[in-house]
Amino acid sequence: MKAVVIPVRDVEEVKAKLISRDVLDKSRKIRILEHPDGKFAEIPVTACVDGFEIIEQEEPEFYRAAMSLKEHLDGIIPEDMLARVPSGWQVLGDIVIVTIPEELQSYREAIARKLLEINPRCRCVLQDFGIKGTFREPDREVIIGEDTETIQKEHGCSFKLDATKIMYSKGNLAERKRMSKLGSGEVVVDMFAGIGYFSIPLAVHGKPKKVYSIELNPVSYNYLLENIRLNHLEGVVEAINGDCGEVAPQGVADRVIMGYVGTTHHYLDKGIGAIRKEGGMLHYHETTPESLVFDRPIQRIKDAASALGRDAEISGCHRIKKYSPGVWHVVVDAYIK
CATH class of the missing domain: 3.30.300.110 (Met-10+ protein-like domains)
Structure with missing residues (x-):
């Protein structure tokens, strides 16, 4: 049971070095000792480390493993x-x-x-x-x-929901964080907005000019309104209750998020149509068989753009998570001209 002995003031610096060398023993606690020359720390290690004083701990203190x-x-x-x-x-x-x-x-x-x-x-x-x-x-x-109503806090945002009525996938966290870094000064259309999964973090962190959040489900829509108020976004996010195929604003967006899976491709014409004629970015979600990742969603975007007399330039492809055996939830970023 070896340990490195160092002055307390150097604990964080030395701990970082030990982690980088993969010799920190995480099963034991760091022990602080009083000494006439000052306070010292024993940092547990799994092997001898050059450049440090090493001792054998007589009574090591272990972290108690959490019970399953x-x-x-x-x-x-x-x-x-x-x-x-x-x-x-x-x-x-x-x-x-x-x-x-x-x-x-x-x-x-x-x-x-x-x-x-x-x-x-x-x-x-x-x-x-x-x-x-x-x-x-x-x-x-x-x-x-x-x-059964609760508030889920994530990435500096608050989401109110009823857990018996609303789905909330933590598997999409990385994509929500990615979207939150985009949209500065832009007009954004968020189709299939739900309770604000993408709209809220984008509006809080991305600083857009305007976000149109469209949601058909009346329960989700009411929580979307609640979350706009909860995060103080009344002047930025406008909630629209209705079918994206009927109520999506057309020709206004610098960026469109199509964050639903299943039948999303049926709405590609409206998503692309929402982008202003000068051009803008489309984030298209789809569940795709492994054998068709990313070919099918890319082809669908290009075909839908072509049917509207526009071009699509693919700028990024992302795997979000496994949706089911052999099927991936993916996102394709495309600049629509």
Whole structure:
């Protein structure tokens, strides 16, 4: 159990060096020691490091590994069923969302109580059964708790939603952050805006001139209005309740976001038509079979642009996440001339 001994003032600098050399022992704690010559630190390492004083720690202090949900339920759920205990779950604001196998349904309240112990800031647990309906709403049921409305904070933005009625994918976080860096001084049309997944961070961080956020689902639209107020964006984001094929502003945008998957290609003419005649950027989302990434979405954009007498110059292709076995959620960036 080796450790590097250094003055306390040098801890952060030396720790960074040890991490870069891949010799920091993360299972043990850094120990601070009082000495007549001042305070010193013992930084645990996995091997000898040239240029530093090395000691053998007599009584090392270890970090206590967090117990898994399975370990929390040991003795509550029969041993032969523990392997079916969920290994992961989603936390939205102060709500835990979990999928529980059919054979563990009689233990779902015990599972929920342990999840609240593991996530002490949460107050409600929902069981997830998948997606339903035309608007792809979540099918969820309360196990413990009452109020299913919460506020999810992300990247300096606040999103209010009802977790039993609204989907919120954390797998799209990188794309939301990417969009938040764009749009300075621009007019943006966000088709399929939902509760403001792209509109809100873009408006908060990108500093656009105007964002038109279009959403058909009345529940999502009401939360979109709420989130515009919550993030103080009344003068920037204009929410429009309706079908993108009918209400998308035409010929006004410097940038268009088509952040929906499934039937998005049916709206490409309206998305491209929203871009001003001088040109602008299109961010087109699609779920695409592995064998057609990125050929199909690129061809669809080019065909739709050509049908409108315009050109499309592809400037970027991005894989967002695996949507299902053999299918990718992708985004293609295209400059429409």
